[in-house]
Amino acid sequence: MSDDDMGGSGDEDYYNDYYSDGHDPDVETLDKTLQDPEYFEFQCLTDTEVERFINERVEELSTSIQVTPSLAKVLLLMCQWNLSEIVSSYRADAHRLLIQCQVKPSMPANNNNTSMVSANLVSATNTSNRSTTNTPFPSNVGLMSSTSMEKAGDCVTLCSSSSKSECSSRDVVCGSNAIIQQESDVKECCCPVCLCAMKPSESSQLSCCHRFCNSCWSTYFDVEITQGITTRIECMSSHCEVLAPEDFVVPLLPRTRVREKYHQFAFADYVRSHPELRFCPGPNCTIVVRAKDNKPKRVICEACNTQFCFACGCDYHLPTSCETIRRWLTKCADDSETANYISAHTKDCPKCHICIEKNGGCNHMQCYNCKHEFCWMCLGCWRSHGSEYYECSRYKENPNIAHESVHAQAREALKKYLHYYERWENHSKSLKLECQTLNAIRTRIHAKVMAGTGTWIDWQYLLDAATLLARCRYTLQNTYPFAYFLAPGPRKDLFEYQQAQLEAEIENLSWKIERAEMTDRGDLENQMDIVEKRRTTLLTDFQP
Amino acid sequence: MASGLPKRIIKETQRLMAEPVPGISAKPDESNARYFHVVVAGPESSPFEGGVFKLELFLPEEYPMSAPKVRFMTKIYHPNIDKLGRICLDILKDKWSPALQIRTVLLSIQALLSAPNPDDPLANDVAELWKVNEPEAIRIAREWTRTYAMGN
Ligand SMILES: [Zn+2]
Ligand SMILES: [Zn+2]
Ligand SMILES: [Zn+2]
Ligand SMILES: [Zn+2]
Ligand SMILES: [Zn+2]
Ligand SMILES: [Zn+2]
Numbered sequence: 001m002s003d004d005d006m007g008g009s010g011d012e013d014y015y016n017d018y019y020s021d022g023h024d025p026d027v028e029t030l031d032k033t034l035q036d037p038e039y040f041e042f043q044c045l046t047d048t049e050v051e052r053f054i055n056e057r058v059e060e061l062s063t064s065i066q067v068t069p070s071l072a073k074v075l076l077l078m079c080q081w082n083l084s085e086i087v088s089s090y091r092a093d094a095h096r097l098l099i100q101c102q103v104k105p106s107m108p109a110n111n112n113n114t115s116m117v118s119a120n121l122v123s124a125t126n127t128s129n130r131s132t133t134n135t136p137f138p139s140n141v142g143l144m145s146s147t148s149m150e151k152a153g154d155c156v157t158l159c160s161s162s163s164k165s166e167c168s169s170r171d172v173v174c175g176s177n178a179i180i181q182q183e184s185d186v187k188e189c190c191c192p193v194c195l196c197a198m199k200p201s202e203s204s205q206l207s208c209c210h211r212f213c214n215s216c217w218s219t220y221f222d223v224e225i226t227q228g229i230t231t232r233i234e235c236m237s238s239h240c241e242v243l244a245p246e247d248f249v250v251p252l253l254p255r256t257r258v259r260e261k262y263h264q265f266a267f268a269d270y271v272r273s274h275p276e277l278r279f280c281p282g283p284n285c286t287i288v289v290r291a292k293d294n295k296p297k298r299v300i301c302e303a304c305n306t307q308f309c310f311a312c313g314c315d316y317h318l319p320t321s322c323e324t325i326r327r328w329l330t331k332c333a334d335d336s337e338t339a340n341y342i343s344a345h346t347k348d349c350p351k352c353h354i355c356i357e358k359n360g361g362c363n364h365m366q367c368y369n370c371k372h373e374f375c376w377m378c379l380g381c382w383r384s385h386g387s388e389y390y391e392c393s394r395y396k397e398n399p400n401i402a403h404e405s406v407h408a409q410a411r412e413a414l415k416k417y418l419h420y421y422e423r424w425e426n427h428s429k430s431l432k433l434e435c436q437t438l439n440a441i442r443t444r445i446h447a448k449v450m451a452g453t454g455t456w457i458d459w460q461y462l463l464d465a466a467t468l469l470a471r472c473r474y475t476l477q478n479t480y481p482f483a484y485f486l487a488p489g490p491r492k493d494l495f496e497y498q499q500a501q502l503e504a505e506i507e508n509l510s511w512k513i514e515r516a517e518m519t520d521r522g523d524l525e526n527q528m529d530i531v532e533k534r535r536t537t538l539l540t541d542f543q544p
Numbered sequence: 545m546a547s548g549l550p551k552r553i554i555k556e557t558q559r560l561m562a563e564p565v566p567g568i569s570a571k572p573d574e575s576n577a578r579y580f581h582v583v584v585a586g587p588e589s590s591p592f593e594g595g596v597f598k599l600e601l602f603l604p605e606e607y608p609m610s611a612p613k614v615r616f617m618t619k620i621y622h623p624n625i626d627k628l629g630r631i632c633l634d635i636l637k638d639k640w641s642p643a644l645q646i647r648t649v650l651l652s653i654q655a656l657l658s659a660p661n662p663d664d665p666l667a668n669d670v671a672e673l674w675k676v677n678e679p680e681a682i683r684i685a686r687e688w689t690r691t692y693a694m695g696n
Contacts, residue, residue, distance in 0.1 A: 192643045193552065193608055193642040193643055194550065194551060194552050194608075195551060195552045195555045195556075196551055196552075210643075212642075212643075216642065219609055220609055220642055222609075223606060223609040223610065236641055236642045236643055237641060237643045238635070238639075238641035238643050238644050238648075239639065239641070240641075
């Protein structure tokens with residue numbers, strides 16, 4: 001609702017003064033959003049295009065802070081691709097950022113649970129042959145500088161020099177209660193996983209200095225990648241969170257099939273972690289949608305026509321927010337048993353009590369027996385129903401509920417939920433029935449044209465009306481979860497008023513479409529205008 | 545018998561036999577070197593004191609890349625162990641590391657008996673009682689220890 005005041009003339013002046021050329025893209029987008037609350041800018045990208053997009057970001061970070069592309073990927077992934085923030089925090093405190101992004105260990109390796117304690121002990125006494133001693137992480141983490149390369153080599157030589165001395169290995173147990181037990185375990189310097197002797201040339205370590213043989217790393221990566229873990233593979237040491245970057249993992253993958261799998265899963269991780277990208281949820285569709293704003297707006301896939309919410313990737317759900325629709329759908333799934341009884345397709349006519357089956361989307365019913373007109377939802381008389389205030393969509397809460405018993409409150413809660421669920425469910429059914437109606441309209445048009453009543457183009461308006469009806473019903477359906485979770489108050493009153501207006505006009509349109517003749521065209525087009533206006537007003541006033 | 549058995553398992557087994565963990569015995573099955581019969585003594589000054597708990601431990605094909613499978617065979621009243629004897633312990637799940645060993649797993653289980661953790665429960669009803677009425681929960685745990693873990 002706060003969006004309303006953006007349309008004030010004072011604000012427009014402000015924008016025009018501020019952006020003197022008057023062609024600022026943001027202002028244009030703002031204008032379009034004011035005209036059409038569902039307006040949203042997005043692009044559909046093929047996988048090659050996405051790959052290029054991702055690589056460009058990686059390249060950009062890699063050159064601006066002088067790190068390897070592999071390390072740049074870790075940083076981007078861990079910081080949701082916020083390039084400028086990464087650059088500034090890297091310049092402010094690179095060491096801290098690298099710890100935050102799990103590139104460096106949070107504790108110096110010799111305080112950590114390590115199986116290579118000896119290497120660190122030796123390194124502490126053997127400082128004479130080290131070029132720089134002020135860094136506690138003598139390892140290459142992907143920084144492109146000559147000193148760090150030396151340090152990496154340093155670590156390897158230290159390790160080999162200690163291979164003949166006695167290794168003391170630590171067993172660290174961290175269950176729900178951590179206990180640390182130190183034992184003299186292995187009598188020679190060997191890989192802590194396979195317990196075989198290892199040569200420095202056939203073993204590797206990350207910045208944490210936990211060294212393992214290459215064959216164990218390979219097997220470990222194999223197992224992780226099979227489970228779909230790629231960009232989040234951690235060091236093999238217990239409770240060490242240092243991540244294995246791409247240029248560490250890939251050379252240790254012996255099989256091409258696993259290497260392909262790694263790239264495929266890692267690509268998916270990059271897309272999922274990027275706030276501007278979203279996979280099309282359509283079956284077997286490989287399109288990635290890109291949008292600058294991560295908002296719950298509707299996107300339509302160019303390749304497979306799937307419509308979905310950009311922010312959460314589920315079915316489009318405005319005016320309800322992503323969070324609310326998720327709560328609603330969970331609730332519906334949990335309560336499906338209770339709600340089942342209402343799913344029947346038949347009801348009795350409130351006047352003559354004959355059984356009536358609903359076979360169209362319209363909720364304005366007319367009994368085929370006594371011709372009584374009534375509302376399918378509340379069974380109220382349609383004449384009074386349709387007049388001034390459409391009360392059907394509104395749930396009237398019991399004002400004294402706080403003083404009632406727990407049982408009564410539970411019953412009231414269920415009643416309230418069922419009120420909204422019934423309407424949500426009913427509109428979703430109506431929407432499906434509307435598809436049948438559309439086919440019926442096609443048949444009817446065919447018959448009319450063949451009988452010489454008008455031409456194909458004359459009847460086109462009826463199909464347009466049916467399409468609009470489906471869109472409006474979809475929005476209406478999604479107003480119920482929103483209303484259910486809305487706290488009572490003036491905002492809810494306003495919402496339910498607008499919802500009721502929309503509902504009434506939709507039913508009018510539906511009724512008119514089912515009975516339209518060629519002469520009704522003007523009337524129907526007028527009704528289409530009214531409905532669409534009500535729909536956009538509601539969407540504009542209640543943006544999540 | 546040990547043909548195709550990784551060196552790591554052989555070494556771990558040898559060491560478990562030569563220097564057993566105090567209070568724990570773990571013996572490989574005669575017909576399957578990946579299957580261990582484990583007996584854990586209830587830790588002192590815990591409600592399980594005096595009890596003798598049987599467990600089975602199995603090293604899957606992927607071990608040590610994936611965690612050993614461990615289960616209590618003796619009934620036990622514990623918030624982190626359910627009716628089927630399954631154990632809620634992070635290192636047996638997502639916090640498993642190939643650098644951990646059978647020995648460390650057994651030590652963790654022993655530690656879990658000394659200090660139950662009702663905030664990370666597997667058996668919800670037990671954890672609930674452990675939180676609202678610890679003396680009563682401990683009384684039941686003692687009773688179960690007497691009934692199921694003694695005199696066998
Ligand atoms: Zn190894
Ligand atoms: Zn590590
Ligand atoms: Zn698609
Ligand atoms: Zn959404
Ligand atoms: Zn009737
Ligand atoms: Zn009604």
